[in-house]
Amino acid sequence: xxxxxxxxxxxxxxxxxxxxxxxxxxAPIHRATAFHFPSATEGAARAADIRAAEFxxxxxxxxxxxxxxxxxxxxxxxxxxxxxxxxxxxxxxAQGYLSRGDHFLASHQCYAEVKILFEDLAHRLGVALDFxxxxxxxxxxxxxxxxxxxxxxxxxxxxxxxxxxxxAVALIxxxxxxxxxxxxxxxxxxxxRALRHGADIVVHSATKYLGGHSDVIxxxxxxxxxxxxxxxxxxxxxxxxxxxxAAWLLCRGMRTLGxxxxxxxxxxxxxxxxxxxxxxxxxxxxxxxxxxxxxxxAQRQMDCGGGMVxxxxxxxxxxxxxxxxxxxxxxLAVSLGGVASTATHPASMTHNLLPPQERAKGGxxxxxIRLSVGIEDATDIIDDVVDALSGLPAR
Numbered sequence: 473x474x475x476x477x478x479x480x481x482x483x484x485x486x487x488x489x490x491x492x493x494x495x496x497x498x499a500p501i502h503r504a505t506a507f508h509f510p511s512a513t514e515g516a517a518r519a520a521d522i523r524a525a526e527f528x529x530x531x532x533x534x535x536x537x538x539x540x541x542x543x544x545x546x547x548x549x550x551x552x553x554x555x556x557x558x559x560x561x562x563x564x565x566a567q568g569y570l571s572r573g574d575h576f577l578a579s580h581q582c583y584a585e586v587k588i589l590f591e592d593l594a595h596r597l598g599v600a601l602d603f604x605x606x607x608x609x610x611x612x613x614x615x616x617x618x619x620x621x622x623x624x625x626x627x628x629x630x631x632x633x634x635x636x637x638x639x640a641v642a643l644i645x646x647x648x649x650x651x652x653x654x655x656x657x658x659x660x661x662x663x664x665r666a667l668r669h670g671a672d673i674v675v676h677s678a679t680k681y682l683g684g685h686s687d688v689i690x691x692x693x694x695x696x697x698x699x700x701x702x703x704x705x706x707x708x709x710x711x712x713x714x715x716x717x718a719a720w721l722l723c724r725g726m727r728t729l730g731x732x733x734x735x736x737x738x739x740x741x742x743x744x745x746x747x748x749x750x751x752x753x754x755x756x757x758x759x760x761x762x763x764x765x766x767x768x769x770a771q772r773q774m775d776c777g778g779g780m781v782x783x784x785x786x787x788x789x790x791x792x793x794x795x796x797x798x799x800x801x802x803x804l805a806v807s808l809g810g811v812a813s814t815a816t817h818p819a820s821m822t823h824n825l826l827p828p829q830e831r832a833k834g835g836x837x838x839x840x841i842r843l844s845v846g847i848e849d850a851t852d853i854i855d856d857v858v859d860a861l862s863g864l865p866a867r
Contacts, residue, residue, distance in 0.1 A: 480546065480662050481730040487545030488538045488723065499538055501720045505529030520706050523551075530711045535650070535719035540692065542726055545680070546661035547674055549694035553703050554719065558657065560712035561584060561691030561703075563593075565653055565673060566622065567710065568702030572598035574621040579606035579636065580833045581629035582655065583711050583822035588622070603833070607766070609640035612810025618648050626655040627666075629774075631818045631842035632835040633658070633757040633782045635766040636771060642670025651699065657681070657809075662733040663776045672699045680809030681779070684725040684732055688718045732811065732847055736779030740845040741855060744781045746854045750793075752861040754839070757782040780808065781843045787865040789838040792817050796841075798860035802851055808844035815843045 494500070507526040509515035518527040525537045532540075532554075540552035555561040570576055570593065578590050580603045586601070594601035606625050615622070623645050638654055645652040651765035653673045660681040666674040676682055677688035693703060737760075744758035744764035756763070759770035760777030770777065780839050785791045796804050796815060805814040806822050816822055818836050826834070845853060 483545045484542075484662075484730045485727055487726075488542030490541055491821075492515060499535065499720070499723070501716050501846060502534045503716050504533070522708050530713050531708060532713070533716050533719070535716040535723070536714050539678075539690075539714070539719045539722045540694075540721060540745050541719050541765065543661065543676070543678075543692050544694050546729075547665060547667055547694040549667055549674070549696070551697045551700050552692055552694040553700055554678070554690060554692040554706060554714045554722075555707060555712040556644070556691070556714050556718075557689050557712070558675070558679060558691035559585060559589065561675060561693050562624075562655070563589060564703050564706045564712065565624075565675070566590070568704075568706035569622050569651060570597055570599050571621075573600075573619070574585075575600045575602070575617045575619045576622050576624075577602050577604060577612070577616060577620055578624040579604060579626055579629070581606050581634050581636075581835060582624070582626040583630045584826045584831075584834075585727040586624075586626075586655075587834075588825060605833070606641075607634045607635045609637045611642065612641050612644045616644055616648055617649065620645075620648050620650040622653065623650050624653045624655070626657075627664070628658040628759055628760060628778065628780065629834070630658060631780075631822065631840065632784050633759060633764070633780060634835060635759065635769050635773070637769055638666055638671055640667035645672075646670075653693075658780050659774060660729065660733055660809075662730055663737070663778045664774045667695060669773060672696075673703075678722055679807065681733065681736075682726055682729065683722050684729065684810060685721075686805075686807060686810035686812070688721045688725070690714050690718055690722055731779070733776060736845060737776040739850040740779045740781050741777055742850045743843065743845050743854055743857060744783075746774075746858060747781070747783050750830075750858060750861050752786055752864045754784040754786050756784075779845045781845055783841055784837050784842065785839040785841060785861070785864065787839060789817070789819060791864045792839045792841055795818070795860050795864060799856060801848065801856040802843070808842070810844070811847050813844060813846035813848060813856075815841055818842050
């Protein structure tokens with residue numbers, strides 16, 4: 473199968489076949505941590521290949537390799553690296569690329585714990601770190617430097633759904649030889665192919681849409697083999713190995729990714745449109761809403777709007793928390809991307825570790841809600857969301 477010519481729905485089903493030599497339609501779970509080598513020559517050959525699936529369990533296994541091959545096929549990448557969480561894979565990229573004296577640039581509009589991780593790494597590694605408002609590509613020009621080694625962005629951003637113009641930022645990075653990393657978790661490979669727009673490495677928290685069923689923690693990144701070499705090296709030493717059972721669940725989940733993302737996106741647009749009509753809601757953010765400030769960029773850069781909706785409830789935190797307690801169908805939970813609709817309050821839950829001024833820099837408001845729209849009937853989701861708003865302060 474040629475991944476560059478295969479359509480997305482087909483790639484979801486048949487991507488990764490090359491890493492499944494047994495030919496099982498559902499590959500077995502391989503739990504072995506050590507392997508018998510048929511000869512000393514073969515043992516030496518596998519030891520020299522950090523990507524070998526059957527050398528030592530910490531380096532990976534057939535299930536992990538199948539998952540990586542599937543992600544690479546969907547992202548139209550040469551290769552991929554998976555790890556035990558999204559945070560682990562981001563850490564491995566930073567550990568693989570950053571050294572004392574380097575300059576590192578990251579987006580204000582990114583997940584709270586990623587910002588905290590970067591600040592900690594910068595302190596311990598002796599790296600100069602700057603954060604930038606990534607909603608305008610020109611902002612990168614003013615802070616990028618000749619010694620900038622790595623640029624990390626997230627689009628759409630968690631939770632505000634602001635976007636980054638990947639092509640424009642990629643050109644800025646190329647001028648100084650900086651590596652551009654794009655976290656595309658909210659879009660999934662079906663909603664946005666960051667590599668096609670100029671990113672060097674694309675990242676996913678596979679816990680979210682790739683797994684899709686709220687039952688596995690994992691992370692993955694994809695790109696060229698040369699771009700991933702430092703990541704593989706860091707991974708081999710730090711060892712955030714993805715459990716074979718988790719990799720198996722991810723492969724199973726991704727076979728329906730195309731169908732799920734289609735329904736997530738259709739439902740999310742309907743929910744966003746309904747929320748815009750509610751007087752209790754001050755503002756709604758969804759990439760494929762015409763009111764989104766970067767709507768034209770979304771149309772150019774994304775293949776679908778995804779399943780995430782962000783909205784601001786009038787009355788601030790008190791009203792937002794009251795709304796959450798009124799929900800019935802939609803579940804209060806901090807993760808996202810599963811088949812069931814979930815909602816959370818970023819300021820007090822997912823981004824509570826950031827000081828208020830840092831939350832404000834990322835665009836997070838006290839009355840803001842992050843809604844992960846599932847694949848239930850859209851009318852049922854809308855009824856639950858709108859009914860819970862009824863009676864809240866409208867000004």
